[in-house]
Amino acid sequence: MTMSPAKDARPDGAHHRGFAEDPDGGYVTPGRGLTVLENPLLNKGTAFSPREREELGLEGLVPPVVETLEEQARRAYAQYLAQPTDLLKNVHLTALRDRNEVLFYRLLTDHLREMLPIVYDPTIAQAIEGYSQEYRRPGGVYLSIDDAEGVGHAFANLGMGPGDVDLIVASDAEEILGIGDWGVGGGAGIATGKLAVYTAAAGIDPARVIAVALDVGTDNEKLLNDPLYVGNRHSRVRGRRYDDFVDAYVSAATRMFPEAMLHWEDFGPSNGRRILSRYTGRISTFNDDMQGTGAIVLAAMLGAVRVTGTPMRDQRIIVFGAGTAGIGIADQLRDAMVRDGLSPEEATRRIWAVDRQGLLTGDMPGLRDFQVPYARPAAEVAGWARDGGGAGLGEVVGRVRPTMLLGTSTAHGAFTEEIVRAMAAGVERPVIFPISNPTTRIEAMPADLIRWTGGRALVATGIPVGPVTYHGVTYAIAQANNALLYPGLGLGVIVSRARRVSDGMLQAAAEAVGGMVDVTAPGASLLPQVDDLREVSATVAVAVARKAAEEGLARAEVGDPVERVQETMWRPDYRPVRAA
Ligand SMILES: NC(=O)c1ccc[n+]([C@@H]2O[C@H](COP(=O)([O-])OP(=O)(O)OC[C@H]3O[C@@H](n4cnc5c(N)ncnc54)[C@H](O)[C@@H]3O)[C@@H](O)[C@H]2O)c1
Numbered sequence: 342m343t344m345s346p347a348k349d350a351r352p353d354g355a356h357h358r359g360f361a362e363d364p365d366g367g368y369v370t371p372g373r374g375l376t377v378l379e380n381p382l383l384n385k386g387t388a389f390s391p392r393e394r395e396e397l398g399l400e401g402l403v404p405p406v407v408e409t410l411e412e413q414a415r416r417a418y419a420q421y422l423a424q425p426t427d428l429l430k431n432v433h434l435t436a437l438r439d440r441n442e443v444l445f446y447r448l449l450t451d452h453l454r455e456m457l458p459i460v461y462d463p464t465i466a467q468a469i470e471g472y473s474q475e476y477r478r479p480g481g482v483y484l485s486i487d488d489a490e491g492v493g494h495a496f497a498n499l500g501m502g503p504g505d506v507d508l509i510v511a512s513d514a515e516e517i518l519g520i521g522d523w524g525v526g527g528g529a530g531i532a533t534g535k536l537a538v539y540t541a542a543a544g545i546d547p548a549r550v551i552a553v554a555l556d557v558g559t560d561n562e563k564l565l566n567d568p569l570y571v572g573n574r575h576s577r578v579r580g581r582r583y584d585d586f587v588d589a590y591v592s593a594a595t596r597m598f599p600e601a602m603l604h605w606e607d608f609g610p611s612n613g614r615r616i617l618s619r620y621t622g623r624i625s626t627f628n629d630d631m632q633g634t635g636a637i638v639l640a641a642m643l644g645a646v647r648v649t650g651t652p653m654r655d656q657r658i659i660v661f662g663a664g665t666a667g668i669g670i671a672d673q674l675r676d677a678m679v680r681d682g683l684s685p686e687e688a689t690r691r692i693w694a695v696d697r698q699g700l701l702t703g704d705m706p707g708l709r710d711f712q713v714p715y716a717r718p719a720a721e722v723a724g725w726a727r728d729g730g731g732a733g734l735g736e737v738v739g740r741v742r743p744t745m746l747l748g749t750s751t752a753h754g755a756f757t758e759e760i761v762r763a764m765a766a767g768v769e770r771p772v773i774f775p776i777s778n779p780t781t782r783i784e785a786m787p788a789d790l791i792r793w794t795g796g797r798a799l800v801a802t803g804i805p806v807g808p809v810t811y812h813g814v815t816y817a818i819a820q821a822n823n824a825l826l827y828p829g830l831g832l833g834v835i836v837s838r839a840r841r842v843s844d845g846m847l848q849a850a851a852e853a854v855g856g857m858v859d860v861t862a863p864g865a866s867l868l869p870q871v872d873d874l875r876e877v878s879a880t881v882a883v884a885v886a887r888k889a890a891e892e893g894l895a896r897a898e899v900g901d902p903v904e905r906v907q908e909t910m911w912r913p914d915y916r917p918v919r920a921a
């Protein structure tokens with residue numbers, strides 16, 4: 342698709358974001374008065390100094406007291422605590438982010454463990470479902486398939502130059518978490534949510550990112566029939582027009598912001614992998630659900646290997662839910678088995694993929710192309726009990742005697758007591774990772790898994806879950822959520838300006854996270870805790886930047902990556918704002 346230069350040229354060359362950056366890190370703005378107060382990247386509210394108030398025409402527009410960021414954060418936290426539900430807490434924090442980004446990130450950084458589940462998974466699922474009802478002001482860039490020619494123009498309206506953008510997160514919202522198609526609110530909601538985590542976890546500068554909702558329509562009848570729905574009111578466009586639209590997005594984004602990494606989030610199984618394969622060899626791009634999830638699960642698995650002593654090459658793995666995430670993880674576990682000495686064929690044969698129709702076998706009609714490598718030969722399972730289609734999960738567990746059971750199915754409660762007990766009968770330390778999100782989709786809760794296995798299960802989940810005490814041992818539950826991985830990966834890519842996101846970089850990220858925990862104590866978590874997210878992200882970033890340099894993919898001089906990562910991390914502190 343070609344874009345007319347006139348249409349996506351910056352309308353008048355002015356700073357549409359309202360400011361430019363000074364060499365000393367301060368902001369310079371042509372804006373005055375309310376224009377400054379209404380810009381969340383510039384606004385400091387009561388923290389503007391007397392001099393800034395004078396220069397920027399703010400006298401009389403804010404109360405006379407001059408407060409510190411810490412004082413403001415205390416008030417904002419008290420307001421947060423006064424919100425009666427998680428959803429209202431989310432709405433409150435979104436409104437704060439829309440008013441004052443530094444204050445929002447200060448609060449989020451200071452209360453990360455408490456607020457991450459509010460800003461991100463699982464509460465973000467409720468916020469997305471209510472997006473059109475709660476809508477107050479726009480967040481990000483909304484690209485419509487009905488105006489594919491307008492993509493460049495929409496980006497130009499941001500007024501950001503070619504060197505101003507580090508990262509763009511885009512979603513078409515076909516498969517939001519495990520809750521399905523949520524149209525334009527899903528795209529905008531998940532993209533802004535992921536960006537909040539990028540900044541809180543890895544110090545990605547919030548002034549240098551863009552959230553993109555790719556509105557291609559929705560097949561969600563509830564949205565189509567909701568008079569308040571703010572998206573395109575037609576069914577999802579597929580096929581050629583969809584591909585051309587995605588192409589229009591990629592070409593405008595890479596042409597206008599050549600330094601940015603393009604992150605794909607929550608695409609449906611028919612598009613996610615296809616899109617990644619199309620662009621991965623050409624640009625700096627990454628699919629979080631496939632690659633981020635694959636790497637974080639691999640990190641947790643490396644921890645489990647250390648606990649059980651069973652090497653990767655001897656694992657027998659059942660992947661329940663063979664979609665974008667499930668097969669993305671399978672690919673990385675398979676590659677890890679290959680690195681541990683198996684041939685690709687041998688490694689693939691150690692993975693059993695089960696989906697709605699049961700165990701995937703080569704004779705099944707309608708397999709997706711990415712499932713095909715994992716389909717078992719039909720003859721191999723000829724004597725197995727079948728459940729309508731293929732063998733059910735219970736039968737597969739009984740026959741395979743897996744060492745690991747992974748849940749990426751969105752099927753709540755699918756890991757039943759019977760299945761889990763059967764698995765635990767065949768292996769000393771069953772590795773069980775029900776990582777479907779949000780809470781309404783998880784395959785089993787950790788407390789049950791630990792009880793049913795007499796404390797032997799090694800558990801990781803996608804949602805945050807508190808520790809479980811059983812027979813005197815307290816089990817910390819690893820959160821195998823890609824949030825432990827993608828922020829650091831993004832920071833590593835930004836520091837090195839990597840031209841691609843390679844398998845080697847993902848492996849380095851997984852090993853960096855896996856190497857951070859001591860898993861030997863009874864009940865120890867397989868992954869670092871969320872409280873340590875900044876440290877985890879910095880560690881991942883260093884490993885990724887180093888790998889990018891080693892593989893010849895870095896466009897920037899990495900030098901000492903530890904130092905570069907620390908320097909690059911944005912911190913939620915006010916900067917001086919001056920009048921232009
Ligand atoms: N923890 C994490 O970091 C993380 C990352 C990505 C995805 N996820 C979660 O994984 C789940 C799947 O996400 P996805 O992007 O792969 O979606 P997807 O739609 O691509 O895949 C889901 C797969 O599960 C299958 N499935 C549905 N119901 C099933 C059932 N009853 N039994 C067996 N299989 C069934 C579907 O047919 C599909 O193949 C979601 O809940 C998502 O939140 C977690």
Ligand SMILES: O=C(O)C[C@H](O)C(=O)O
Pocket residue numbers: 462517518519607629630777778803822823824
């Ligand atoms: O968003 C998350 O919590 C993880 C993951 O990307 C998902 O789709 O579930």
Ligand SMILES: [Mg+2]
Pocket residue numbers: 518606607629630
């Ligand atoms: Mg996702």
